[in-house]
Amino acid sequence: MVKDNLALVLDPVEETHRDTEELNWCSISLSEIIARGSRLEATVYDVEGRKARAVIENCKCEQKKITGPNGIAEAYTCARFKRNWVDRSRFPIFQPSSILELYPKPDGYIAENTGTNIDALRVKKGQVLVTCSGTIGKTTYVSDTLDNKIFSHDLLRISCKESTDAGYLYAYIKSDIGNKMLTTNQYGAVVSHIEASHLHEIPIPYPEESIRIEISRRIKDSFSLRDRANQLWDEAMDLLYCSLGLDDFWEFKCKAIDQNVNTFSVKLSNLAGRVDASYHNKLATAIIKKIYESGAVIEPLGSTSLSDKIFLPQRFKRVYVSKGQGTKMFGIKQITSLDPFTEKYLALGCLSETLQRELLLEPGMILVSRSGTIGNICIVPPHWKHWIASEDLIRVQPKKELEGYIYCFLSSEYGQALIKRFAFGSVQDHIDCEQVAEFPIPRLADKKIEQAINQKVAECNQMRAKAYELEIQALSILEEKVFEA
Template sequence: MVNDNLAHQIAETPECEIVIDKAPVKWCTVSLSEIIERGKRLEASVYDVEAKQAREIIADAKYPLTTLGGADGMTTSYTGARFKRIWVEKSDYPIYQPSTIMDIKPSPDGYISAVTDTDIDALRVSKGQVLMTCSGTIGKVSFVSDTIDNLIFSHDLLRINCKKPSDAGYVYAYLKSKVGNKILLTNSYGAVITHIEPEHLATVPIPDAPDALKLKIGNLVIQSYTLRDESNTLIDEATKLLIEELKLPAIDNFEVDCFKKDAPVETFNVKLSEMNYRLDASYHLPIVDAIVDHIKKYAAEVTSIRDKRISSAVILPGRFKRVYVEEGHGYALFGGKQIHTLDPSGKKYLSKSKHDERISKELLIEENTTLITRSGTIGKVALVPKHWANWIASEHIIRVVPASQDVAGYNYIFLLSDYGRVLIQRYTYGAVVDEIDNGHVSDIPIPLLKNHDVQKRINDLALEANKKRYEAYKLEQKALKIMDEEVIYAK
């Protein structure tokens, strides 16, 4: 009977070899009181190992701990009161969403009426504040510099004021660090926080470094944001030059050829010869023809993006199944939602070995290439700065590789403008998810200016702005490195 035992037979079968994965595992100790506090749950997912380790790291660090908020903490913070928004087409009150705080130059989500039942001025952010998303995707952090000073943001954004204004850059760098951000997003037991309230900051520990070290880190952050402001000023100057040279009116002031001007909806005629096999009305909007006709009148020539004087290639990578790896073992990957940020690299890294051929031919991006989002939100435009070179933009982003550095910045400025955005978005198709493709982008009209010196100036301003963004990135990374080496991990 014993010889017939199945367990005994399996144990003696030499072909059954157990291979133990020697890869490191995440682990931590959990006290009985913590288990009871978490409802006697024994699943590892209830206890964020990395968060507990992060708290242990700063507890063992060189400097004593204080708290981020609370009566004795370094900051005070608040959110706005909830209110019902009254949207209007245009007003003196553009409002911005919390998700845009990471953008180098945010765009408003819309406009609210002056009669909206809330204290609109209380929603404005102030220079020197640290901002944090507190719902949805929480824990994203930004710093208020000249670009967004006094702008109106929605209520669900945490405004953090430092009791000592000179600490603002230091607090920002701590919350941007991997350790600081991980602690922020979890409570003392490692459970993930789903919404951050001002009082939550009273439970977030932060090393109380010497004032000189805080100032050293803070100054780097402020310098980084100053360079971002300067880059935005250069972009605005280049756009203004383009508008002046082409004598372009505001996008809302174009005279368009409507079929019936007093109709409750926009109506217009389209010739059969101009249909281009497109039956969707958005493709034939009169504003498109108005813009093209106008730039033909004032430009030396109107060509298209596919012109070899403008681009050497317009690349749309094919779809593929992604193989992700850990940080440090692959290429940083980012998507269309992130292209307006200074540092779009997230927590995703593509395997070099699995995607080597596709990466080299389609996915790697080069400095001063213009990126255009092709699905979802169509027509977001970015110019690749130096630190993005050899990163990977997803297949949802079209690459316009410039014919030379003499037109790289000019291409970007025109496509970034209100007029370029209209010409991009007119190609949009799709019933559920909007799309455009590289053929559409290749067909986008682009003017060549009569005054070559002005075109060169526009190009140079854009490239100079891109260099400043690269320098801004380096300064922020330096601040984060000092925060790690001299504060968080210092012994």
């Protein structure tokens, strides 16, 4: 009877079940809650930090501390001091944040009479450096590139008792597990600052010597490749400067700009639609003149002989997912690193095919920051293929045979000075694709030299990709033979 009164009979629908994701949870004692000010927010008790400690506790190999009586290393920080900045000196100083850069540049220069022991600030080859204030836990290994460089006090200097342990310690701190151990306390709460004494409490698995040597060798080979890549880069830059007749940039700048004169005249024919003084600055004018005097000609980056396309991806709604479930995405601050540090992973399936093509990176592409600090630039290495850079970076697809040469000039101090003249905006500097297309690129009369520069940059890029692969191999061995053994 009931069946006859049905208005519509629906066909059975096949249900689709998704696998339940692992819950991110932990148990917390009442005493710990009280100790944390009766806070009930999950962010106060970092679950990942607790999980990292559980992994270390379950490791089957011997346990030691990073420093201390049972430690594998010794660590120290330098005394705080007031910097006495000067325009130029024989004491260039680097900021801790620059340790992740492929080829760090000094933040400025300090005077010889600065009230501290300057030599004590120098880092030594074989040390492991860790940022200990601000964004803590960023690490690097001191190879030839950083050896004897001056860094500020906000950096832990760690020297291993056994030289073969340095690469292993770097890999441990660089790993997700080791980094969590360093940046969280025993309750999982995030630490905002660390001192050398804190390393007495940080456990480190200490496997058999063959495993430690296997990991250390790959790390040291990785940094050796980075050093060789930087040497090639210096050779390419020297060849470029020599071909264009360019001097040391600081000396050139002092000669080109009269510090006592803030006014100058510009011909109407040279306005180029810009009436802001920053565009017509004397330094840029002197650089252009110097390039022409060398016999080179200047072409805009957007010309068909130099590039195929200059574009900026459209803005889009971002759908973030967990690591391993999406595509790695990074922004402006990370483009100078070999392995851009990011916690952002994007769900590509939520984007259109057109937008995916615009966002996914290709080797040889040149990225240019378009707002804030404009002109930050990098060339996409092979291992970044199909990663994603944010839409705050303008993409340039140069001609294959010129990508290294173009990048070399735009990265030079002279190229950077010419880029920054295009900035506009009253509060925050900006540039757009049209202005990037106007970037002046000198073309040498001797095309063989252009190709030589291009080849050196290409080899430099390949070496850095191999260095990345070696580091990933070292981290994989650590994961498989130490954490999961």
